[in-house]
Amino acid sequence: MSDVRSVTEAEFEDWLRAHAVGFLRPPVVTPEQVDARRGQFVPGRLLGAFDDGRCVATFRSFTQELTAVGGASVPADAITNVSVTATHRRRGLLSRMMAQDLAAAKERGDVVATLIAAEYPIYGRYGFGPATWANEWTIEVPRAGLDPRWSGPGDGGRIELVDGEDVRKLGPELFERFRRLQPGAVSRDELWWQVNTGAVRFYDDWTEPFYAVYRAAHGEVEGLVAYKSDETWTGKQPDQTASVLGLVATTTAAERALWHFLCSIDWITKVKCGYRGPDDLLPRYLPDPRAARIISHADWLWLRILDVVRALEARTYDGAGAVVLEVVDGRGSPRASEAERGGGLAAGRFRLEASPDGASCTPTTVSADLTLDVGELASVWLGGESLLRLVALGRVQEEREGAARKADALFRSPGRPWCPDIF
Structure with missing residues (x-):
């Protein structure tokens, strides 16, 4: 029977390799990747199943705060990096790791546990239920009906392009203001901002995105978007897509201005909005809401009440x-x-x-x-x-x-x- 226990720091590289295998990534972990992910190692919060000394299943949890209805934050046990190697499936390894982690979370005083489910049928067995849902839209910019002469917000605010260093300075405070307004939002720690701005790189395929902020007339940053663009041309005509990696705003003026900005960039004919909430205002921002086509609608954050x-x-x-x-x-x-x-x-x-x-x-x-x-x-x-x-x-x-x-x-x-x- 495989041994399920906390992972030691000396076993961290083997744990990372097992995680890569479980997610069908190349079974190689470089010293640089180990160093980059060292911040994820918290004693007692990484679990593994070991068979003859080899890690064959992975499980990690970390401290998180979740915004409840009304704006209060509750302590959460955030679960991630769950995998079982194909040779050891259907042996109860996930059940044992889950039970150990949830018992520890209950003992710590966490109110809920959270996760993003890769597959729907797995986590209901452990008391989780889908608590938030997400939509993805693709906007056909030429059909949207937006003013092609738009050059910026008309409310005294402005759009500014910034870089990753700026985002690491401006982003955390902006996001905390946003999170207090949005039930279902979860906290972001310093490592999140480093990873998502390229300061810490888990993989070698990092590509620097564009970042834009909306600054209100009184000077405060009220919105932030990160996006990438491809280089597609069709028949000697630009046909490029802006793919949004994330957009948060604390005011509707900021949200509207950032979406209008994305749809006004020269050469951009499509905007992929990323995962948005089911109540998102985006389609109705457009003069022709049918220009925003839903490409997916699915469960997102799962919760387990403790x-x-x-x-x-x-x-x-x-x-x-x-x-x-x-x-x-x-x-x-x-x-x-x-x-x-x-x-x-x-x-x-x-x-x-x-x-x-x-x-x-x-x-x-x-x-x-x-x-x-x-x-x-x-x-x-x-x-x-x-x-x-x-x-x-x-x-x-x-x-x-x-x-x-x-x-x-x-x-x-x-x-x-x-x-x-x-x-």
């Missing part, structure tokens, strides 16, 4: 009411025990009393209004899913007639959550 009481008390509620929830926790691979798959961490019956003035959540023994899996609770916690839909799908059991409609109104949020990051 502390029901703190999670439900952390968010805000626009309405007032009370509901008793029976939270079921313990599904997983039939080959894994409940302890191995992290079951039972959030199980219980809870009474939520909420109003715009605050919320209290307490364990209770009174009869439940709704019974739901912890993964379904994660899907509705950020306001991105409807309890009524989940009842109709057979994923939530209504124990008291009318309870689902009442609870659905309570959990709804003014806008749908969005996570602009992948990790």
Whole structure:
């Protein structure tokens, strides 16, 4: 049986090689790559499965903060770099690593665990549920109807091109202001800014993108976009695509100006917007919204509730009411025990009393209004899913007639959550 345990610093290179193999990348790790990723090594937060001394499965978690409905931050256990070598699949290695990590997160006091799922069917087994969704659009610039003579914002603000060093100075403070406004957004540490501006390079194929900021008339930076462009020409005519790597803004004026800027660049005939939230205003910014064609719509951030009481008390509620929830926790691979798959961490019956003035959540023994899996609770916690839909799908059991409609109104949020990051 493979040994699942924390990875030592001396084993870090072997762990990185196993991770590359698991993601079907070349099974070679250079000393430069090891040095570049050294900042990801945090004792106890890297797990591996070892067979005869060789790493055959990888798992990493790190400290993160997640914005709840209303703007409060909750501590999260961010999970990433999950892989199992093809020769060791279906042996319960992921279940064992997951259980060890979630137990440690619960002990630390993390309210939720987060991840971006490479494949949909995997993580529901461990109590995760899809909590945010994302769209990708391609804008056909000539059809968009924008003024071709546009030369900049008309509100006194301006667009400035900056470089990676500027982004490392301006970006963190701007993003923190944005994150407080956006449920579902997660924190970015210093290493994130270094990696995403090329100061630290995990791989050899780094290409410097363009960066542009929107500076308001009063001088404050309110928006930032990073994008790349290809070099396509068709029939001696420029036919280039600007691919957005990320765009965040704290005001609609900044967001509108940055999208207009991208669509006004000479030679650009298409703009790929990257992953945007389901409530994004982008298509309606265009005089002809049909010029923005959806090319994908899929789940994005997945959540796993670890502390029901703190999670439900952390968010805000626009309405007032009370509901008793029976939270079921313990599904997983039939080959894994409940302890191995992290079951039972959030199980219980809870009474939520909420109003715009605050919320209290307490364990209770009174009869439940709704019974739901912890993964379904994660899907509705950020306001991105409807309890009524989940009842109709057979994923939530209504124990008291009318309870689902009442609870659905309570959990709804003014806008749908969005996570602009992948990790």
